[in-house]
Amino acid sequence: MPERQRSQGAAAKTPTKRRGRRAARPAEVLELLRGEQGPLVWRGGYEPGDELGVTILSQHTSDLNAERSYAVLKRAYATWDAVADAPLEEIEAAIRGSGLARQKAPRIRETLRKIRELRGALDIEFLRDLPLDEAKGWLTALPGVGPKTAAVLLCFAMGMPAMAVDTHVYRVARRLGLIGPKVSVEKAHALLEQAVAPEEVYSFHVYLITHGRRVCQARRPRCEACVLNRVCPSSLV
Numbered sequence: 001m002p003e004r005q006r007s008q009g010a011a012a013k014t015p016t017k018r019r020g021r022r023a024a025r026p027a028e029v030l031e032l033l034r035g036e037q038g039p040l041v042w043r044g045g046y047e048p049g050d051e052l053g054v055t056i057l058s059q060h061t062s063d064l065n066a067e068r069s070y071a072v073l074k075r076a077y078a079t080w081d082a083v084a085d086a087p088l089e090e091i092e093a094a095i096r097g098s099g100l101a102r103q104k105a106p107r108i109r110e111t112l113r114k115i116r117e118l119r120g121a122l123d124i125e126f127l128r129d130l131p132l133d134e135a136k137g138w139l140t141a142l143p144g145v146g147p148k149t150a151a152v153l154l155c156f157a158m159g160m161p162a163m164a165v166d167t168h169v170y171r172v173a174r175r176l177g178l179i180g181p182k183v184s185v186e187k188a189h190a191l192l193e194q195a196v197a198p199e200e201v202y203s204f205h206v207y208l209i210t211h212g213r214r215v216c217q218a219r220r221p222r223c224e225a226c227v228l229n230r231v232c233p234s235s236l237v
């Protein structure tokens, strides 16, 4: 499985930007992180329906909790149609481990029912044939699907060049100056996606999220050990 990118987290404490240091360039960030983390090849994730379910489950919880709840849900129901037809209390009980089950159970069921209503079946494979912006627009019109969930699904399940911005990617991108300090997380999706070539979007996402987890952590960025410290305007060294 590719490294996942769903976690949420506490707001980052961003080091003060060094006066006079320019923002890092996306290409140099990509190359330095590639040098450290090694080349990446997209290997595919869950099939699209499962990716959608597990990504909704991951909202506001850890990947581990989300994947545990997904496993319970898959054991309890043979198909997503069965989830769409199940009583809410049953779904809620099945996904209790992911946290916020009372909010997520209706969100998942409503999303599934809406897809079925729009497409006549729980099948979203047609998205592969749409231009990226149309595919995103179709997904984000669904209840419970925001830009991050849409991007995760399109990128990880379908191999499309959609940039998912979670708390780690957002924090690292702001510290590096790849996006401005006032850019919202929603707007960051498009800006970071356009910052690199389409074939680099997947790698850019995985490198940034991995860097945010291992090095550029929210409370204590390890600038002294960071391969980006020469190009980062927020470096503390």
Ligand code: SF4
Residues within 6 Å of the ligand: 015, 172, 175, 176, 215, 216, 217, 221, 222, 223, 226, 227, 228, 229, 232, 233, 234, 235, 236
């Ligand atoms: S130097 Fe590295 S760890 Fe420090 S703020 Fe910049 S990207 Fe984060």
